[in-house]
Amino acid sequence: MAMLEVSRLCKTFRSGLWGNHRIVAVDDVSLAVEQGHTLGLVGMSGSGKSTLARLVMGLIRPDSGTIHFDGEDITHEKGAARRARARELQMLFQHPTAALHPRLLLRDSMREPLRLHRGLIDPQDWDDAIAQQLAVVSLDPALLDRYPHQLSGGQLQRLCLARLLLLSPRCIVLDEPTSMLDVSVQAQVMNLLNRIRHEQGISYLFISHDLDLVRAYSDDIAVMYRGRLIEQQPADEFYEHPQEEYTKRLIAAFREM
Ligand SMILES: Nc1ncnc2c1ncn2[C@@H]1O[C@H](COP(=O)(O)OP(=O)(O)OP(=O)(O)O)[C@@H](O)[C@H]1O
Ligand SMILES: [Mg+2]
Known part of the structure; x- marks a missing residue:
């Protein structure tokens, strides 16, 4: 059974003064992420990737379609x-600062x-639990006495x-998790994510513009074009045997960059 399964999901936004301009951001999209697998999601800017991520996270509501998590309907x-x-x-x-309050010490942000999920860990064990996870991402616990602006982008994303x-x-839904980082730090964060996935069996929906990155770290790759999911393939097949004309152009354009 899939960990995350999206079925026939649709989302239309209205804009303009009278709400008369309709944007079909996600159009009849179905996909599944298996347990412990990574599904890479690519597509040009505005193709609906982040909207799909926000729908999955329940940050916005779909017009129609369903979202199942571990077999349960969470739509x-x-x-x-x-x-x-x-x-x-x-x-x-994409922006680690979005998740952190600028005027809170990182210790409190952690x-x-x-605090929100009270009962999960006994408060007297919080500091140990935090130190343990910082060790997983190779960060020094001394950084907890700083504010977000006092860390580098890579350190913040690891935090x-x-x-x-x-x-x-x-x-975990990863929406361009490394696009704000320079290339060397990017590899470090991606390797870390990959290691954690293998060790803990977590599933990833990995959104990125970077086809090489997606190919290196995904089991399957799905392509979005104007709100629709036009192709889904195992990662190696994606480069070798792209099915759709658009996918071929996407790969060619990326190689030229
Ligand atoms: N809240 C909103 N109101 C109106 N239109 C929106 C809203 N959010 C997104 N859109 C539109 O929906 C479409 C899809 O946007 P989305 O952010 O999902 O694209 P994306 O694939 O994530 O692009 P990028 O690669 O640039 O991040 C775009 O045309 C965008 O302008
Ligand atoms: Mg986006």
């Missing part, structure tokens, strides 16, 4: 049930999810990852 889950779900299904954002891992997630 209309709200309130306490959704907050409890947020422990197992988490998201790592405690925040444990955000440690913060997610505190709650033992089973699936």
Whole structure:
């Protein structure tokens, strides 16, 4: 059974003064992420990748379609049930600062999810649990006495990852997790994510512009084009035997960059 399964999902936005301009951001999309697998999601800017991520996370509601998590229908889950779900299904954002309060010491930012999910870990063990996750991402606990602006981008993204891992997630949506980082740090964060996936059997929905990165770290690759999912293939087949004309152009354009 798939860890995360999206079926016939649709989302239309209205904009313009009278709401008369319709944007079909996600159009009849179905996909599945197996347990412990990574599904890479690629497509040009505006193709609907982040909208799909936000739908999966319950940050916005679909017009139609369903989202199942470990066999359970979570499409209309709200309130306490959704907050409890947020422990197992988490998201790592492109900008690590988005997840952290600028004026909170990082120690307090790290405690925040444990406060929200009270009962998961005994408060007297919080500091140990935090130190343990910082060790997983190779960060010095002394950094906890700093504010977000006093860390590098790579350090911040690793800290955000440690913060997610505190709650033992089973699936993480990664929306361009390394696109703000320079290439050497990018590889470091991707290798870390990959190692954690293997060790802990977490599933990833991995959104990226970088086809090489997606290919190196995904089991399967799905392509979005204007809100629709036009192709899904095992990662090696994707480069060798792209099916759709658009996918061929996407690969060619990426190689030219
Ligand atoms: N809240 C919103 N209101 C109106 N339109 C929106 C909203 N959010 C997204 N859109 C539109 O939906 C479409 C898909 O946007 P989305 O952010 O999902 O694209 P994306 O594939 O993540 O792009 P990128 O690669 O640039 O991050 C775009 O046309 C965007 O302008
Ligand atoms: Mg996006």
